[in-house]
Amino acid sequence: MDFIGNEKKAEPKKIKKAPLFSKLFDAGSQKMESLLLVILGIIFFVGLWGHLLPITRSLMLLFTPYLLLVGGLVVFALTVREQGKALFFWALLTFVITFALEAIGVATGAIFGDYRYGPVLGTHIFGVPPIIGFNWVLVVLGFSRLVRGTFRIRYAPIGALLTALLCVLFDYILEPLAIRLDYWTWTGGDIPLKNYASWFLISLGAALPTWFFKKEPTSLLVQGYILIQAVFFILLRVGLALGGLILF
Structure with missing residues (x-):
């Protein structure tokens, strides 16, 4: 009641609506994740045919x-939103370390072997395209979350070991394609065994800390994205082999 005896009308409560953008890019939304992975799958499928057809291959590259x-970036941003600061700082450190190792490797040949990056992957800094360090982050993170979330491996050393083996397998699939498409080239043409040994050790060291993130991962985006890449490289390798353009 007010001073002159008139009753004040209660103001209706305003219901705050979440912005459409926030709803659409909610990292916990399975529908959004599925839609995004379908879109990425379609893009990579189109890219597959673009790589297989000589007339469009240069455009795809x-x-x-x-x-x-x-x-x-889209996949990583949504994954960080779910996982938090720990993942961001891990990714930053992993990027810096792997990029530095790549730069040392290109300059000296002491880590992976004697190799050089071609122009396909973009601008070079110290002889290395920055996208390489970023892809190291995504590959290790994708397979570590696959091992931890899908395979349910909770023991950190075993999980990191399996992650490292999957990363080496990923590189094994990619290597002949990378040479053929001029991502990078090896002096003498042969892929040295220490390349795979270094991939294993670096992946092992990078994957181990991901088992100590406090927040349990639920998003499937990054592992789905890396699996799309893996399938793309497998199909492209098979397609080019059937066309007589690359040897297994």
């Missing part, structure tokens, strides 16, 4: 670094 950057 031109788009390669931009697709990897944009697709990777």
Whole structure:
């Protein structure tokens, strides 16, 4: 009641509506994740045929670094939103370390072997395209979350070991394609065994800390994205082999 005896009318409560953007890009939304992975799968499927057809291959190679950057950033941003600061700082450290190792490797040949990056993956810094460090982050993170979330491996050393083996398998699938498409080249043409040994050790060291994140991962985006890449490289390798353009 007010001073003159008139009753004040209660103001209706305002219901705050979540912005459409927030709803659409909610990292916990399975529908959004499924939609995004379908879109990425379609893009990579189109890219597969674009790589297999000689008339469009150069155009696909031109788009390669931009697709990897944009697709990777979207997936990574939504994954960080779910996982929090620990994942961001892990990713930053992993990027810096792997990029530095790549730069040392290109300059000296002491880590992976004697190799050089071609122009396909974009601008070089110290002889290395920055997208390489970013893809190291996504590959290790994708397989570590696959091992931890899908395979339910909770013991950190075993999980990191399996992650490292999957990363080496990923590189094994990619290597002949990378040479054929001029991502990078090896002096003498042969892929040295220490390349795979270094992949294993670096992946092992990078994967181990991911088992100590306090927040349990639920998003399937990053592992789905890396599996799309893996399937893309497998199908492209088979397709080019059937066309007589690359040897297994």
